Amino acid sequence: MTDILTIVAQREATSLTPALLNQIRNAVRGAPPVVLSAGEAADIPLSVPLDPAALHQALGDKPIDAIVTKSRGRRKALLIADMDSTIITGETLDELAGHAGIGERIAAITRRAMNGELDFKAALRERVAMLKGLDLAALESTWQQVRLTQGAAELVATMRARGALTALVSGGFSFFTARVAARLGFDVHRSNLLLDDGARLTGQVAEPIRDRDSKLAALHELAAQRGVRLHATLAVGDGANDLDMIRAAGLGVAFHAKPVVASQARTRVEHADLRALLFAQGYPASAFVVSRWDRPGA
Incomplete structure (x- = not known):
């Protein structure tokens, strides 16, 4: 068996019952499921190539993600993560713009x-x-509104505890990446620098700009x-x-992604939270390292 099918449910909306897991297993002609988190996630070892149509029929319209990985080398030694709308729930630039009264205009461009x-x-x-x-106080006000995506703290803490290097890379700004990295324990953070005159933003960003x-x-x-x-x-x-x-990573995940990304990524997480990335590596929930940090003000 060279492939593993990992099934992860959106915890708030549905549950992986034994009957449903057995239905999925039969549809993909897999081995008995290995439960990673009761009702939430399970591995199904595959003995034959996955039939996407059969899997889709078994899942129906349930809010469940399916991730296929190789059985060898599942646990990764490097995590590199985007920040906005990935590790945190919102777009910091859009939220910062809200303090300038132009949130919708900038959000449309974003x-x-x-x-x-x-x-x-x-x-x-x-x-x-x-x-x-814009007054620099708006940066701190925006930071107080930042919320971590569910599962982000567990993802970073668990991978670090297993010796992985963790990096936060963003097209956003260092004011925020530095704080998110410190809160979650990322080893590295890289992003863009907003320029200011000591009191207000100058309307410029330092070059070179960090992009794709x-x-x-x-x-x-x-x-x-x-x-x-x-x-x-x-x-x-x-x-x-x-x-x-x-595309380049061994396990590259489009997380609740924009259409152009979701359509081109090999692996998508559309329903579950960031815990899915740990399940995809074969970690059971009992092995997760839990952090108490769930928001900047915690």
Whole structure:
């Protein structure tokens, strides 16, 4: 058996009952399920190539994700993660813009950029220019609104505890990545720098701008630093600027992603939270390292 089918349910909406697991197992002609978290996640070893149509029929419209991995090398030595709408629930630039009264205008540009409809660098410069004159206090106010995605703390803590290098790479801003990285314990964080005059934003971002090329380069660099090949890496993100690193990683996950990313990624998580990335590596819930941090103010 060379492949493992990992089934992960959206915990708040449905449950993996023994009957449902048996139904899925029979549909894919797999071995008996190995429960990773009762009602939430299970591995089904595959003895024959997966039949996507049979799996789809067994799952129906239930909010359940299905991830296929090789049985060897499942546990990854490097985690590289996007920040906005991945490790945290929102887009910090859009929320920052809300303090300037232009949240919807900037959010519209963000949506197009994250779906690959606009050049990322040009779109970032345009949005930052619209924030010229914004008081620096708005950065701290925005930080207080940041919320971590469910499962983010467990993902980082568990992988670090198993010796993985963890990196937060973002097309956003260092004011936020530094704080998220410190809160969750990421080993590395890389992002863009908003420029200010000591009191207000200047409407500029420091060059060079970190974009999809920078994220892919970071994946290669950090894998070399960790001394592993790309098949031993995990990359996760939601936007077009994450697509290259998602494609290149051994386990590349489009997480609640924009359509252009979801359509091109080999692995998608559309329903479950970030715990799914641990289940996909074969970790049972009993092995998760739990962090008490679930929000900046905790």
